Amino acid sequence: MIDVQRLRVLRAVADHGSFSRAAAALRLTPSAVSQHVAVLERSLGAPVVARSTRGVTLTQAGQIMVGAAESVAAELEQAKQQVERLRTGRVQLTVATFTSGGKHLLPGALPRLTAAHPHTQLHIREGEPEVTLPLVRQGAVDLALAYHFDGPLPVGPGSSSSLRWTPLLEDPLHVVMPEGHRFADRASLDIGELAAEPWVLGCLKTDAHLRRYAEQAGFEPDVRGTTTDYFFARSLVAAGMGISLIPSIALVPAVPGLRAVPVQHPAPMRYIGVATIDRRHDRPHLTTFIEALREQATAPSGIPGQGRPADWG
Secondary structure, eight states: OOOHHHHHHHHHHHHHSSHHHHHHHHTOOHHHHHHHHHHHHHHHTSOOEEEETTEEEEOHHHHHHHHHHHHHHHHHHHHHHHHHHHHHSOEEEEEEEOHHHHHHHHHHHHHHHHHHOTTEEEEEEEOOHHHHHHHHHHTSSSEEEEEEOSSOOOOOSSOOTTEEEEEEEEEEEEEEEETTSTTTTOSOEEGGGGTTOEEEESOHHHHHHHHHHHHHHTOOOEEEEEOSOHHHHHHHHHTTSOBEEEEGGGGOSOOTTEEEEEEEESOOEEEEEEEEEOOSSOOHHHHHHHHHHHHHHHSOOOOOOTTSOBOOO
């Protein structure tokens, strides 16, 4: 029989990339972590990690077992919630969200949930998808409002097959510039036209994608600043520090004196959706909330669309 504690240790090793960091997170000694992994490997008859001077990585068997570890953790958390519901009569729903998506979608969706399920106790956790999607797989949160660009979901180590992705909306990126800028009246722009411009960006992921798009267009972007807040980035644009690349839903509230112009080539897009984990249990409150998010995503919002410049900041 496979010990659940050893699965928990393996998951920590996968998350942290070394025995010592996993030991610190679990409040164990590195020797104890190593012993747990060794016993697990003997019970399976196969190695679960590959050791090197740079740390440890999962083998194929290890990836399978981490996926199993997360499924077990999720089931245990769900069972705990069911017992809590029996004891208190209340249902808990823990929602993880990234900042701009939560700001855009949650205020309209939450009242629908509470109206349909007034005994639901709601908890909100903020975080980027690379943090929150593994939490869904582990059962620590019930769903994550998340996004990705044109690559795969940032689900972390192990299998992502247990995740269910429900698309909500496509969120095109715009170039934001002062209203007196020479390109401010354009209906659209190509990234290559902006090779000489200084940039101020509001997200590290946007920075990475801009650099890739710029490389395809044959230039190195002159990034003068990178923040973790789109509103702050737009404020810097308004102050004349540079231009920015901003997703549509992050263009509100407006910053006076700015224009947002769609990018037609390479037409960068952010895809927003909900990640949940497949479970056997009936969870009508979760179904109601996802439907409320879908309705909110399709409701008129006033955010600028592609194909025209807009007075948004």
